[in-house]
Amino acid sequence: MSTMLKVSDLKVHYGSIQAIKGISFEVNEGEIVTMIGANGAGKSTTMNTVAGLLKPTEGSIEFLGKSLIGIAPHKVVNEGMALCPEGRRIFQHLTVLENLEMGAYTRTKEEADETLQKVYDLFPRLKERYKQIAGTLSGGEQQMLAMGRGLMSDPRLLMLDEPSMGLAPILVDQIFEIIHNLNKAGTTILLVEQNAQMALSIATRAYVLETGRITLEGPASELMDNEEVRKAYLGD
Amino acid sequence: MLTYLINGLSLGSVYAIIALGYTMVYGIAKMLNFAHGDVIMIGGYVAFCSTSYLGLGPIPSTLFAVVVCTVLGIVVERLAYKPLRNATSLAVLITAIGVSYFLQNAALLIWSSNPKSFPNLVGSIPNVVIGELVIPSTAIVTVIANLLIMLALTMFTGRTKMGKAMRAVSEDKGAAQLMGINVNRTISVTFAIGSGLAAIAGVLLCSAYPTLMPTTGSMPGIKAFTAAVFGGIGSIPGAMLGGILLGVIEIFAKAYISTQLSDAIVFAVLIVVLLVKPTGLLGKKVSEKV
Numbered sequence: 335m336s337t338m339l340k341v342s343d344l345k346v347h348y349g350s351i352q353a354i355k356g357i358s359f360e361v362n363e364g365e366i367v368t369m370i371g372a373n374g375a376g377k378s379t380t381m382n383t384v385a386g387l388l389k390p391t392e393g394s395i396e397f398l399g400k401s402l403i404g405i406a407p408h409k410v411v412n413e414g415m416a417l418c419p420e421g422r423r424i425f426q427h428l429t430v431l432e433n434l435e436m437g438a439y440t441r442t443k444e445e446a447d448e449t450l451q452k453v454y455d456l457f458p459r460l461k462e463r464y465k466q467i468a469g470t471l472s473g474g475e476q477q478m479l480a481m482g483r484g485l486m487s488d489p490r491l492l493m494l495d496e497p498s499m500g501l502a503p504i505l506v507d508q509i510f511e512i513i514h515n516l517n518k519a520g521t522t523i524l525l526v527e528q529n530a531q532m533a534l535s536i537a538t539r540a541y542v543l544e545t546g547r548i549t550l551e552g553p554a555s556e557l558m559d560n561e562e563v564r565k566a567y568l569g570d
Numbered sequence: 571m572l573t574y575l576i577n578g579l580s581l582g583s584v585y586a587i588i589a590l591g592y593t594m595v596y597g598i599a600k601m602l603n604f605a606h607g608d609v610i611m612i613g614g615y616v617a618f619c620s621t622s623y624l625g626l627g628p629i630p631s632t633l634f635a636v637v638v639c640t641v642l643g644i645v646v647e648r649l650a651y652k653p654l655r656n657a658t659s660l661a662v663l664i665t666a667i668g669v670s671y672f673l674q675n676a677a678l679l680i681w682s683s684n685p686k687s688f689p690n691l692v693g694s695i696p697n698v699v700i701g702e703l704v705i706p707s708t709a710i711v712t713v714i715a716n717l718l719i720m721l722a723l724t725m726f727t728g729r730t731k732m733g734k735a736m737r738a739v740s741e742d743k744g745a746a747q748l749m750g751i752n753v754n755r756t757i758s759v760t761f762a763i764g765s766g767l768a769a770i771a772g773v774l775l776c777s778a779y780p781t782l783m784p785t786t787g788s789m790p791g792i793k794a795f796t797a798a799v800f801g802g803i804g805s806i807p808g809a810m811l812g813g814i815l816l817g818v819i820e821i822f823a824k825a826y827i828s829t830q831l832s833d834a835i836v837f838a839v840l841i842v843v844l845l846v847k848p849t850g851l852l853g854k855k856v857s858e859k860v
Contacts, residue, residue, distance in 0.1 A: 407747040409750070
């Protein structure tokens with residue numbers, strides 16, 4: 335397994351507040367890596383920094399052997415990485431199809447059309463509703479759209495920030511099944527979740543983030559049995 | 571009565587074209603470009619010079635004005651607003667006012683404060699006479715230009731990749747960047763379009779009201795801004811509707827109530843509309859689904 339994403343000693347500040355206090359982690363090709371932690375632990379900050387929306391104060395981010403530090407945020411997607419941000423952030427006033435087109439913004443029409451078919455196969459609901467204004471979709475459909483939009487760039491690494499947020503349990507199951515299937519079809523996944531139970535059940539490896547530091551890491555199955563993790567995140 | 575309506579539609583169409591510039595820039599860059607009115611004035615002067623000194627025809631002069639203003643819009647955005655992208659909106663607003671004065675004073679230096687008599691660039695087209703009603707050709711050209719611009723912009727934002735990207739940027743810059751959209755370039759294009767439209771508005775405005783001075787753009791600029799708010803700032807059909815309503819109200823107020831009070835009446839109507847519907851007539855209410 336080759337290393338796809340390698341983050342070393344990453345530090346991120348919001349003004350004078352240090353949100354990420356020097357974390358290192360890796361994602362290998364073919365894995366589902368999950369990062370779990372409480373609200374405010376720095377999970378989304380980490381994701382947004384890797385995707386280029388935030389600038390780190392220190393540390394390195396290497397993706398497929400290339401440093402992402404200093405790359406313009408809108409160019410990161412060209413490197414083969416897509417982030418479905420926290421809160422989905424779909425374009426509410428655009429139609430479903432327009433949202434998907436934006437996901438393939440940097441690609442040619444032909445490439446985009448090809449991927450569009452795959453996305454429609456994965457989320458038939460989006461195909462049914464392609465003309466609908468995205469803001470009128472249900473929460474679950476909006477999450478599907480956010481993931482579909484992320485996939486439209488045909489990324490090698492898909493980063494998902496809280497895909498289960500605000501969804502009914504049955505939809506959560508469905509979303510996780512899709513993530514699992516995507517991974518089996520060859521997409522590497524970095525998953526940030528508060529739903530630790532679900533995240534650990536599909537992940538290869540996991541990191542536990544607490545107030546800007548990684549406190550635990552290991553194979554997901556091991557963390558699932560870890561006493562502290564069970565107490566803090568699995569509600570035992 | 572019908573004559574007033576025609577005049578109102580004509581003036582309103584000019585406001586609408588200017589308001590489109592305000593509303594697009596606001597919608598995408600989330601800033602009020604108070605120098606927009608002065609771009610109109612520059613457009614007017616450029617068209618004036620190219621007809622009077624260079625002897626160009628009406629269409630080449632207008633195109634020349636559009637090109638100059640488009641470039642001006644891009645340069646102003648790059649030099650004055652881009653460095654303030656992450657600054658507070660108040661700082662940007664003050665900068666815009668500064669740019670406004672800068673443009674006015676630059677015009678004062680170049681063209682002096684003496685009013686120039688603007689040649690009616692659409693005057694060569696004959697007026698339409700229906701019975702006793704005379705429809706000035708300026709009014710016809712203005713209304714048609716407005717409709718065409720509106721149509722073109724709707725197509726642009728609805729059908730083209732760049733247009734869709736603009737709408738995406740206007741909703742969520744961060745998410746747009748994640749898609750690979752170059753936000754800075756999108757904002758640049760927005761300024762270019764808005765300023766190009768301002769040049770057309772300048773030519774049409776000066777053709778109808780032929781006194782050209784460095785302050786010519788201020789009042790129409792403010793009125794068009796009002797029109798944009800009136801219709802719902804950020805909305806393209808809103809700018810159109812707001813502009814036309816404002817023009818019609820202004821002309822009717824002038825005709826039936828009082829010439830001196832007409833502006834006050836226009837603004838009073840704006841206040842009433844905003845009290846009843848704070849987002850403007852066609853303004854979008856943004857609801858978040860979590």
